[in-house]
Amino acid sequence: MYELYGHTADLGMRVVADSLEQLLLDAADGFRAMVLPDSSGLAGDESIEVAVPASTERLDDLLFDWLSELLLLFETEHFLAQSIELHIDGWPSHRTSQGSRPDTDAAASLTLRATLRGQRIDPDQWRLEHEVKAVTYHQLELCHRDGQWQGNVIVDI
Amino acid sequence: MSNSGPYRGPLEQVDDCRWRIPRSYKPGMRVDGMIFASEALVDQIKGDQAPEQVANVACLPGIQQASLAMPDIHWGYGFCIGGVCATDPQEGGVISPGGVGYDINCGVRLVRTNLHYRDVKHRIQDLADVLFAQVPAGVGREGRYVFQGRKMDELLAQGTHFLSQQGLATDRDLSFTEATGRMTAARPEEVSHKARQRGAKQCGTLGSGNHFLEVQIVDAVFDDLAAQAMGLEKDLVCVMIHSGSRGLGYQVCDDALRSLRGVPERHGIQLPDRQLACAPIDSLEGQSYLGAMCAAANFAWCNRQLLMWQARECFEAVFGRNWEQLGMELVYDVAHNIAKLEEHEVAHGERRSLWVHRKGATRAFPAGHRELPEAYQTIGQPVLIPGDMGRASWVMAGQPGSMSQTFGSACHGAGRRMSRTAAVKAAQGRDIQKELLRSGVHARAKSWKGLAEEQPDAYKDVNQVIDVVHRANLASRVARMRPIAVVKG
Numbered sequence: 234m235y236e237l238y239g240h241t242a243d244l245g246m247r248v249v250a251d252s253l254e255q256l257l258l259d260a261a262d263g264f265r266a267m268v269l270p271d272s273s274g275l276a277g278d279e280s281i282e283v284a285v286p287a288s289t290e291r292l293d294d295l296l297f298d299w300l301s302e303l304l305l306l307f308e309t310e311h312f313l314a315q316s317i318e319l320h321i322d323g324w325p326s327h328r329t330s331q332g333s334r335p336d337t338d339a340a341a342s343l344t345l346r347a348t349l350r351g352q353r354i355d356p357d358q359w360r361l362e363h364e365v366k367a368v369t370y371h372q373l374e375l376c377h378r379d380g381q382w383q384g385n386v387i388v389d390i
Numbered sequence: 391m392s393n394s395g396p397y398r399g400p401l402e403q404v405d406d407c408r409w410r411i412p413r414s415y416k417p418g419m420r421v422d423g424m425i426f427a428s429e430a431l432v433d434q435i436k437g438d439q440a441p442e443q444v445a446n447v448a449c450l451p452g453i454q455q456a457s458l459a460m461p462d463i464h465w466g467y468g469f470c471i472g473g474v475c476a477t478d479p480q481e482g483g484v485i486s487p488g489g490v491g492y493d494i495n496c497g498v499r500l501v502r503t504n505l506h507y508r509d510v511k512h513r514i515q516d517l518a519d520v521l522f523a524q525v526p527a528g529v530g531r532e533g534r535y536v537f538q539g540r541k542m543d544e545l546l547a548q549g550t551h552f553l554s555q556q557g558l559a560t561d562r563d564l565s566f567t568e569a570t571g572r573m574t575a576a577r578p579e580e581v582s583h584k585a586r587q588r589g590a591k592q593c594g595t596l597g598s599g600n601h602f603l604e605v606q607i608v609d610a611v612f613d614d615l616a617a618q619a620m621g622l623e624k625d626l627v628c629v630m631i632h633s634g635s636r637g638l639g640y641q642v643c644d645d646a647l648r649s650l651r652g653v654p655e656r657h658g659i660q661l662p663d664r665q666l667a668c669a670p671i672d673s674l675e676g677q678s679y680l681g682a683m684c685a686a687a688n689f690a691w692c693n694r695q696l697l698m699w700q701a702r703e704c705f706e707a708v709f710g711r712n713w714e715q716l717g718m719e720l721v722y723d724v725a726h727n728i729a730k731l732e733e734h735e736v737a738h739g740e741r742r743s744l745w746v747h748r749k750g751a752t753r754a755f756p757a758g759h760r761e762l763p764e765a766y767q768t769i770g771q772p773v774l775i776p777g778d779m780g781r782a783s784w785v786m787a788g789q790p791g792s793m794s795q796t797f798g799s800a801c802h803g804a805g806r807r808m809s810r811t812a813a814v815k816a817a818q819g820r821d822i823q824k825e826l827l828r829s830g831v832h833a834r835a836k837s838w839k840g841l842a843e844e845q846p847d848a849y850k851d852v853n854q855v856i857d858v859v860h861r862a863n864l865a866s867r868v869a870r871m872r873p874i875a876v877v878k879g
Contacts, residue, residue, distance in 0.1 A: 288648065288651075361529035361836075389467070
């Protein structure tokens with residue numbers, strides 16, 4: 234589940250989920266909503282495979298890198314995903330179970346792999362809302378707390 | 391650092407324009423902080439953590455004189471917006487992407503015409519419609535110019551000089567652009583493939599958010615001599631363009647912030663805020679960012695040059711004469727998110743070459759500075775300050791006070807006072823486009839929500855900001871501009 238909020242001149246997103254994979258999926262939905270709030274007509278005919286290797290040992294940087302990849306796809310190909318299948322290589326299964334208290338760092342060995350099904354859109358044909366310049370590090374957070382996976386990210390508009 | 395809650399640190403009034411944060415305020419501060427503001431503005435400024443960010447910047451290695459902030463200061467990423475700092479490479483000075491901003495060389499250009507309000511008042515709607523149709527604006531919209539491969543390399547290296555070779559800029563356009571539209575320290579090889587991909591079809595596009603193209607008229611003249619030198623007079627029709635380096639610049643900043651992860655620590659630099667990521671200017675990482683930043687700056691100048699070129703074509707279409715006959719000459723183009731190598735006086739009257747970071751601040755060189763075109767040698771550099779779309783923008787002229795106080799810098803605009811979501815909420819039940827029309831402004835926007843987010847009430851009063859800049863002798867009032875048509879993405 235994601236929630237968008239205003240942050241000074243920019244936009245923020247809070248995400249809460251039962252698993253790390255679901256959090257990343259919901260964050261992707263939140264990113265799409267920032268750009269295209271009403272995606273009800275978005276087709277899923279086109280498919281793109283992405284692999285996002287962790288760039289540091291910090292888990293929050295994985296969230297950062299994932300959203301940055303989605304931003305790059307939109308900026309360069311005008312691609313928005315309607316549905317996503319996502320798997321994190323190197324993420325042991327017990328870390329996805331509810332109630333566990335895994336440590337939330339040591340992300341260095343992870344690779345996020347996703348199949349994005351969506352559409353390369355014509356910007357003139359859609360009500361696009363915000364131009365996301367970049368994902369920022371400000372208040373970037375991805376952790377397991379109170380039995381849930383929680384994320385927070387601010388994007389520069 | 392988070393922007394939660396008001397600033398509760400010290401702000402000592404120095405005079406009616408300046409407020410000091412003493413270097414004793416927090417450990418690590420190498421110089422004082424100095425905020426230019428009026429008493430009324432200071433109350434607003436203390437409402438967020440921007441002054442704390444001024445104090446944090448004062449911790450950067452090699453910083454000279456003071457960590458400075460303009461009257462339109464507000465909270466940003468690492469550096470506040472409205473911040474100025476100068477670092478000396480000879481003293482281990484650093485370069486910081488956060489001191490430039492994501493939108494490298496976001497800036498403003500002003501184009502005059504020989505038309506007066508009476509010549510256009512029955513054609514404003516047509517003009518607004520043509521500009522809206524022809525000038526690419528809005529989220530994801532691509533332009534008609536594509537730059538890839540070698541052409542992109544040349545553009546990144548040469549800036550508007552490259553466009554001149556393509557017949558898309560005149561010699562005069564170059565002369566009246568800050569740095570003639572080219573930073574020679576640009577290194578295209580430092581610009582990543584991702585950045586080039588993002589920018590390939592975006593040169594000559596307005597973007598979205600607070601970027602705009604406005605048709606304005608000179609509403610009032612405050613300095614006849616300076617206005618005359620700039621070719622401005624009451625009721626003259628002008629075009630103001632606010633845009634930057636588009637996706638290419640945003641990606642250059644993003645790439646740099648990634649590359650700088652862990653770098654300050656390797657150089658023994660302790661940062662009070664992770665977002666002040668930096669590297670010594672003379673380091674490999676510092677030089678890499680500098681080369682890419684200068685290339686992105688060149689891209690931005692090309693972007694504004696092509697936006698102006700397209701605006702010229704629109705005026706030709708509406709008025710049936712070519713742009714030269716319409717007198718559509720560039721008054722000036724300024725950057726307000728950039729780092730520049732400039733010579734300034736430091737302690738004991740010594741002159742040094744410093745990297746001046748201006749993030750939401752505009753260069754404001756005074757009369758006599760060698761970088762100014764001949765036409766402005768006696769009056770100082772035009773300083774272009776966009777307001778909000780319902781009220782005024784300003785043209786000022788750089789004054790000697792900028793060189794002695796702010797490394798040749800002045801403010802850049804009004805600054806937001808409402809978040810985007812608050813502005814949309816405030817706009818519920820209102821028709822912002824109609825409200826603007828009632829004030830005499832024909833607005834065209836690709837996104838109506840975007841228009842609500844950018845409504846005049848979302849911004850502070852730019853006149854208060856201008857007043858401080860004028861009284862502090864950083865720049866002086868030349869002309870106030872009133873919008874009559876606005877194009878937004």
